Amino acid sequence: MLSKKSQYAFKALTYLSEKFNEGPVLISEIAAKKKIPIKFLESILLELKKADILDSKKGKGGGYFLKQRPEKVKVATVIRLINGPIAMLPCVSLYFYERCKNCNEKHCGLHDMMIEVRDATLGIVENRTLKDLLV
Amino acid sequence: MLSKKSQYAFKALTYLSEKFNEGPVLISEIAAKKKIPIKFLESILLELKKADILDSKKGKGGGYFLKQRPEKVKVATVIRLINGPIAMLPCVSLYFYERCKNCNEKHCGLHDMMIEVRDATLGIVENRTLKDLLV
DNA sequence: GCATAGCCTACCAAGTCTGTGGACTACTTA
DNA sequence: TAAGTAGTCCACAGACTTGGTAGGCTATGC
Numbered sequence: 001m002l003s004k005k006s007q008y009a010f011k012a013l014t015y016l017s018e019k020f021n022e023g024p025v026l027i028s029e030i031a032a033k034k035k036i037p038i039k040f041l042e043s044i045l046l047e048l049k050k051a052d053i054l055d056s057k058k059g060k061g062g063g064y065f066l067k068q069r070p071e072k073v074k075v076a077t078v079i080r081l082i083n084g085p086i087a088m089l090p091c092v093s094l095y096f097y098e099r100c101k102n103c104n105e106k107h108c109g110l111h112d113m114m115i116e117v118r119d120a121t122l123g124i125v126e127n128r129t130l131k132d133l134l135v
Numbered sequence: 136m137l138s139k140k141s142q143y144a145f146k147a148l149t150y151l152s153e154k155f156n157e158g159p160v161l162i163s164e165i166a167a168k169k170k171i172p173i174k175f176l177e178s179i180l181l182e183l184k185k186a187d188i189l190d191s192k193k194g195k196g197g198g199y200f201l202k203q204r205p206e207k208v209k210v211a212t213v214i215r216l217i218n219g220p221i222a223m224l225p226c227v228s229l230y231f232y233e234r235c236k237n238c239n240e241k242h243c244g245l246h247d248m249m250i251e252v253r254d255a256t257l258g259i260v261e262n263r264t265l266k267d268l269l270v
Numbered sequence: 271g272c273a274t275a276g277c278c279t280a281c282c283a284a285g286t287c288t289g290t291g292g293a294c295t296a297c298t299t300a
Numbered sequence: 301t302a303a304g305t306a307g308t309c310c311a312c313a314g315a316c317t318t319g320g321t322a323g324g325c326t327a328t329g330c
Contacts, residue, residue: 059328195299
């Protein structure tokens with residue numbers, strides 16, 4: 001399951017995608033429109049900024065805005081950043097790989113199956129962007 | 136990600152699948168062979184028994200054993216029982232559904248996408264059983 | 271130089287995950 | 301029927317994660 005934090009991140013990013021090229025948007029505006037606890041949202045946006053997805057401006061007329069065009073930001077990137085691994089097992093994860101003790105990956109049915117699940121999921125989330133989330 | 140508990144559950148079930156029709160297997164034997172903390176394993180097996188996947192016998196010559204044939208136990212069932220929802224969002228889950236506030240499910244890009252992910256995943260785990268985990 | 275608005279640090283309550291310990295109960299065998 | 305075996309149940313506990321809150325600091329614009 002995606003954490004609430006991830007869901008908030010997607011809501012905020014969707015909102016910022018709609019407002020793309022309209023200048024900085026206040027944290028408070030996003031929080032109000034998307035009903036997200038403001039201080040929690042603040043930390044999420046900061047994380048997205050550090051990952052180069054968002055940029056911000058301080059002071060009057062400031063706020064947050066997308067650093068890249070919505071169609072350049074992959075859903076998979078956001079999930080990995082805020083939620084963590086997409087795969088169901090560490091020994092099957094591409095970005096968070098950890099070797100599996102007591103399961104030689106060559107002969108493990110669960111392993112093989114989870115690779116299939118991973119690839120099926122990646123086939124979707126690697127090929128969608130923020131733009132695809134707008135309806 | 137699957138919890139360690141889930142991974143232990145699959146290891147134990149795989150072992151019991153191999154020993155299907157050979158009579159009860161001791162918790163301690165499973166724990167030793169699969170390197171699972173014995174008391175933790177105990178609670179997992181009990182949970183699987185309460186879900187009618189395993190059965191047990193007390194006293195000498197006792198132990199745990201599969202209640203149904205390995206090919207009758209779906210991987211999806213075990214994941215839902217031990218790990219929880221398979222879907223990435225509550226508003227998209229079949230067995231753990233919860234309505235999504237602030238996201239009318241008719242017009243939510245994230246929602247639609249996560250339905251695709253869910254179906255892709257279910258397409259795999261609903262059609263595999265313990266038997267498929269044996270190599 | 272003052273108001274604005276993001277930045278940063280610290281903290282916290284609740285819940286989940288991964289276990290451990292110990293007493294109790296049911297069953298088998300002698 | 302007593303002894304020993306093996307699952308059942310209950311309580312707890314430490315580490316980590318989740319979902320937040322509070323408040324001061326810093327940069328910006330007018």
